[in-house]
Amino acid sequence: MNTKEGTAAIDERLISFFRDGVRLLGMPKSVGEIFGVLYASPEPLMMLDLVDRLSISKGSASQGLKMLRTLGAVREVNYDNDRKTYFEADVELKKLVGGFIREEIRPHLQSGQKKLKELECELSTINDPELREFYDERIQRLDRWSGKANLVLPLLQKFLGE
């Protein structure tokens, strides 16, 4: 790790940048901090480096890294022809955000769409035509919306992928 140069202040700011950033995505701050340390590091790091650097437990570090690897935002690398596994950040943030969209937003959207389908089936159980009309309109509205969201997500990912 690089401790000679005066990069501590910068590292701190980068870490804080990502800590807040992942909060917006509803992830624990430790995950943001881990990503921040890796993003700010010229060399890959080992898990224990993160534990030291951030004063977090091995458990947190392990789980945070797992989450980040699932998103595709961090990967294992070989380094220094040493057999240990090191970790490095994928500098393309689209991995971070794209992974979030893939792992969090899409499943939610899908389950929402399933719920809407079920809703449509139940519509016929309403007798009063006026009331049925009312619910029909509201459910259709959600349908259109959810379709739109489905449409826009890939575009968004494309756009954000530099």
Place this chain on the structure above:
Amino acid sequence: MNTKEGTAAIDERLISFFRDGVRLLGMPKSVGEIFGVLYASPEPLMMLDLVDRLSISKGSASQGLKMLRTLGAVREVNYDNDRKTYFEADVELKKLVGGFIREEIRPHLQSGQKKLKELECELSTINDPELREFYDERIQRLDRWSGKANLVLPLLQKFLGE
């Protein structure tokens, strides 16, 4: 409130739909439930209707309504030439999502951009040119990204606004 017709099951599903939906935006489930009840109601409701319907406390209902009004997703209306205030959902979900973008995402983005500005200033304190180059590249990358995000948000809002 409409209790005659067999809409309870549908209402339940709509409520659950929004409960999960707002969870994705990191809001308390009570907020989603409140919006759900209003969205599923042909008539405006009073706060105490929500308290009854959802078996939540007045405090929750009041705070949830406040949040939804801040987002612009719910508004007060007059009804039944009665002086009480009633609440109804804005059926355009863009209000809900747009409000979220305005109240949550934008401020975060702005504070992130401020952080980046500060980071750029600190770059000059690094002596080693190679290391400075490294940080410079990473920070610029964040800059580009944050600019992109700023660009895409209004487009997103426009697109989602039917």
Place this chain on the structure above:
DNA sequence: GGGGGTGTTCAATTTTTTTTGAACATCATC
């Protein structure tokens, strides 16, 4: 096959967020 260094798992703990409830504010009506 034992030891050192690394990462994982998960029950217990801590921290954070949400919800509650009781005291208070508002205001139309009698």
Place this chain on the structure above:
DNA sequence: GATGATGTTCAAAAAAAATTGAACACCCCC
């Protein structure tokens, strides 16, 4: 200006989420 029906506030309680730490698994190397 008392009453009743509504909404608000906020400290305390409950619930949910994140973090810890200790036991365990893995794996290279001697």
